[in-house]
Amino acid sequence: MAIDRFLQPRASSWMANAGENVDIAMSTRIRLARNISDFHFPYAFSEDEALKVDKAISAVLLDKGRELDYNFTHIDIQETQQLEREVLVEKHLISPYLARGQHSGSVLLSDNEELSIMVNEEDHLRIQSLQSGFHLQEAYQVANRLDSLLEKHLSYAFHEKFGYLTSCPTNTGTGMRASVMLHLPALTMSHQINRIIPAISRIGMVVRGSYGEGSEALGNVYQISNQLTLGKSEHEILQDLQNMTEQIIQQERRAREAIRSNSPIVLEDRIYRSLGTLTHSRLLTTEEAAKCLSDVRLGIDLKMIKDMDMSILNELMIFMQPAFLQQYSNKPLEPKERDFARANLFRERLNKESLNDEGEDYV
Numbered sequence: 001m002a003i004d005r006f007l008q009p010r011a012s013s014w015m016a017n018a019g020e021n022v023d024i025a026m027s028t029r030i031r032l033a034r035n036i037s038d039f040h041f042p043y044a045f046s047e048d049e050a051l052k053v054d055k056a057i058s059a060v061l062l063d064k065g066r067e068l069d070y071n072f073t074h075i076d077i078q079e080t081q082q083l084e085r086e087v088l089v090e091k092h093l094i095s096p097y098l099a100r101g102q103h104s105g106s107v108l109l110s111d112n113e114e115l116s117i118m119v120n121e122e123d124h125l126r127i128q129s130l131q132s133g134f135h136l137q138e139a140y141q142v143a144n145r146l147d148s149l150l151e152k153h154l155s156y157a158f159h160e161k162f163g164y165l166t167s168c169p170t171n172t173g174t175g176m177r178a179s180v181m182l183h184l185p186a187l188t189m190s191h192q193i194n195r196i197i198p199a200i201s202r203i204g205m206v207v208r209g210s211y212g213e214g215s216e217a218l219g220n221v222y223q224i225s226n227q228l229t230l231g232k233s234e235h236e237i238l239q240d241l242q243n244m245t246e247q248i249i250q251q252e253r254r255a256r257e258a259i260r261s262n263s264p265i266v267l268e269d270r271i272y273r274s275l276g277t278l279t280h281s282r283l284l285t286t287e288e289a290a291k292c293l294s295d296v297r298l299g300i301d302l303k304m305i306k307d308m309d310m311s312i313l314n315e316l317m318i319f320m321q322p323a324f325l326q327q328y329s330n331k332p333l334e335p336k337e338r339d340f341a342r343a344n345l346f347r348e349r350l351n352k353e354s355l356n357d358e359g360e361d362y363v
């Protein structure tokens with residue numbers, strides 16, 4: 001099946017822990033929302049229209065994508081199993097909305113998983129470009145090139161005064177959401193985050209959890225993005241987010257230094273306890289694993305932990321999620337069984353020690 005290669009326990013290249021300020025800015029995303037002018041918007045279209053939209057967009061990407069050196073795989077969402085869709089959501093490649101599969105829809109994924117184009121989500125077209133580290137301009141260039149290619153072959157719903165028209169008015173205008181995923185343990189520990197979040201909201205930006213709208217900041221990972229899409233150019237939106245993110249990164253660095261110099265032993269103890277939990281637990285909930293991952297990540301950044309590869313931690317953040325665990329166990333798992341499988345996964349990936357209970361089931 002076309003989807004299989006994207007379900008492998010292998011991180012996408014944008015999770016590679018590479019790029020600018022990657023110790024704090026883990027990844028960057030640009031999302032463009034577009035609609036095709038000859039069809040009703042997804043909230044109102046018929047199943048027949050949904051199929052036609054999918055066909056029109058997929059034909060361009062599969063055929064012309066090569067002009068930009070992209071090889072796309074088309075995945076028809078209704079032909080996939082629920083668990084497979086959830087794995088794609090956990091990898092940040094599709095949204096929970098598309099995963100619900102309400103009408104004909106698809107996702108087109110580039111081989112390196114840095115481009116994911118959702119068809120018939122809330123809008124006909126959602127172009128998503130992902131990059132490791134803090135690279136707003138680069139991620140935008142990739143999305144923009146693909147957008148221009150599509151626009152050459154499809155007629156977008158566009159209004160001279162309002163810009164790109166979208167299902168939800170909050171996306172009208174540029175149709176762009178630019179976001180940076182930030183690991184902010186020191187601002188969280190020092191509670192400074194509680195005054196930063198409202199301040200960010202007052203200047204037209206929004207702070208979300210690691211899985212987007214409605215999700216929590218699991219493991220001190222926050223997503224910061226623009227709220228406004230109308231009345232500002234793409235360039236201005238990117239510049240504002242760039243400036244805001246640079247300030248937050250500086251504040252996080254200062255907070256890390258303050259915690260380290262005020263109470264080094266307390267910090268070291270916390271980091272090594274978390275490392276112990278990840279490498280020796282027999283049961284691990286998602287919340288506990290995320291908290292410990294955050295501590296260990298901080299320990300690596302502060303050079304307290306020296307012999308651990310950060311990209312393994314990035315992978316574990318994804319692979320420890322419920323759907324992934326079930327996909328790799330090849331069976332549905334109850335919550336307690338998942339905690340057991342999660343603890344096994346961490347010991348396997350982080351420990352050199354062999355597992356003496358390998359192969360046992362949770363009892």
Ligand SMILES: Nc1ncnc2c1ncn2[C@@H]1O[C@H](COP(=O)(O)OP(=O)(O)OP(=O)(O)O)[C@@H](O)[C@H]1O
Binds near residue numbers: 210
């Ligand atoms: N910088 C980022 N790095 C990696 N993944 C990201 C990043 N920003 C957002 N995502 C992922 O993209 C998905 C969608 O996020 P979110 O709901 O905020 O975006 P959206 O497409 O703008 O949706 P909406 O239109 O509902 O606001 C989530 O899985 C989120 O984790």
